[in-house]
Amino acid sequence: MEAEATRILIGVNESSLKGYPHPSISSRTAFEWTLAKIIRSNTAGFMLLFLHVQIPDEDGFDDMDSIYASPEDFQSMRQRDRIRGLHLLEYFVGRCHELGIRCEAWIKKGDPKEVLCSEVKRVHPDILVVGSRGLGPFQRVFVGTVSEFCVKHADCPVITIKRKADEAPQDPVDD
Amino acid sequence: MEAEATRILIGVNESSLKGYPHPSISSRTAFEWTLAKIIRSNTAGFMLLFLHVQIPDEDGFDDMDSIYASPEDFQSMRQRDRIRGLHLLEYFVGRCHELGIRCEAWIKKGDPKEVLCSEVKRVHPDILVVGSRGLGPFQRVFVGTVSEFCVKHADCPVITIKRKADEAPQDPVDD
Numbered sequence: 615m616e617a618e619a620t621r622i623l624i625g626v627n628e629s630s631l632k633g634y635p636h637p638s639i640s641s642r643t644a645f646e647w648t649l650a651k652i653i654r655s656n657t658a659g660f661m662l663l664f665l666h667v668q669i670p671d672e673d674g675f676d677d678m679d680s681i682y683a684s685p686e687d688f689q690s691m692r693q694r695d696r697i698r699g700l701h702l703l704e705y706f707v708g709r710c711h712e713l714g715i716r717c718e719a720w721i722k723k724g725d726p727k728e729v730l731c732s733e734v735k736r737v738h739p740d741i742l743v744v745g746s747r748g749l750g751p752f753q754r755v756f757v758g759t760v761s762e763f764c765v766k767h768a769d770c771p772v773i774t775i776k777r778k779a780d781e782a783p784q785d786p787v788d789d
Numbered sequence: 790m791e792a793e794a795t796r797i798l799i800g801v802n803e804s805s806l807k808g809y810p811h812p813s814i815s816s817r818t819a820f821e822w823t824l825a826k827i828i829r830s831n832t833a834g835f836m837l838l839f840l841h842v843q844i845p846d847e848d849g850f851d852d853m854d855s856i857y858a859s860p861e862d863f864q865s866m867r868q869r870d871r872i873r874g875l876h877l878l879e880y881f882v883g884r885c886h887e888l889g890i891r892c893e894a895w896i897k898k899g900d901p902k903e904v905l906c907s908e909v910k911r912v913h914p915d916i917l918v919v920g921s922r923g924l925g926p927f928q929r930v931f932v933g934t935v936s937e938f939c940v941k942h943a944d945c946p947v948i949t950i951k952r953k954a955d956e957a958p959q960d961p962v963d964d
Binding site for chain 2: 620647650651652655656659740771775
């Protein structure tokens with residue numbers, strides 16, 4: 615009988631091109647890398663934790679065509695966001711179920727890098743895996759500082775998985 | 790039959806307190822963490838690569854009491870360094886042998902952070918694991934920038950393992 619399973623927390627987000635429920639290329643790459651290189655055939659030795667952090671939609675761009683006439687309309691908007699997030703998580707939970715890997719998945723609202731680090735403090739995973747768009751230093755000023763922040767501030771070892779070059783869209787922001 | 794083994798490169802160095810052949814607390818912590826959290830019982834699924842980088846001893850402090858009378862004396866000094874490094878690697882290779890994990894180990898001279906990254910380019914490991922003394926921002930100015938450099942520059946995912954707080958000597962430089 616093996617010791618307690620190694621708990622790996624993976625931060626996942628939606629594709630910026632295709633939107634929900636499609637996972638971003640970076641999230642999928644980080645997940646597949648973890649399966650192939652760490653878990654391998656030892657499915658009983660690991661437990662995966664999937665955290666999706668939704669950024670509060672302050673400018674409401676996604677909802678430009680909606681009409682808000684009552685408090686219930688806002689409630690239904692929040693409900694819709696939540697369902698979209700759940701469909702994203704369904705992808706990863708479904709894959710784990712096929713492979714026989716124990717997992718848990720949940721959604722939080724907030725700044726992804728801050729929430730990832732506070733959730734590490736709360737759930738104490740053995741490893742945090744985050745995908746990265748693998749941008750150059752110039753592009754990094756505008757996007758993709760989540761992994762760098764976590765490497766510095768998370769209270770557990772962090773693995774940053776850069777997207778494979780052949781999977782990168784021409785514009786790296788299209789993840 | 791599983792896919793090709795996951796190759797993990799671990800950078801190891803000697804204890805700054807006890808000297809050769811004793812591994813530093815950080816190296817041992819990184820190695821033991823890799824065994825417990827990644828390899829677990831799946832010893833056939835992984836191969837460990839141990840790299841010890843010796844910093845060229847430019848000021849010759851260690852050899853203050855030696856007399857150098859001929860080119861051969863210098864040769865024997867270099868030979869002695871090499872043997873000390875081999876005894877350090879023997880610790881890790883011995884542990885792997887006991888556990889039935891395939892491994893390779895070698896020594897290079899140079900700046901540890903530069904050599905670790907160039908060896909990643911040469912041997913293409915799946916993961917680089919480096920220990921870290923876990924110093925605060927002030928102490929980090931003087932020591933322990935290897936892991937930060939590798940996270941930024943190595944061509945493979947990097948895991949930095951910070952030493953456990955209860956294993957840290959009072960002066961963090963005494964590793």
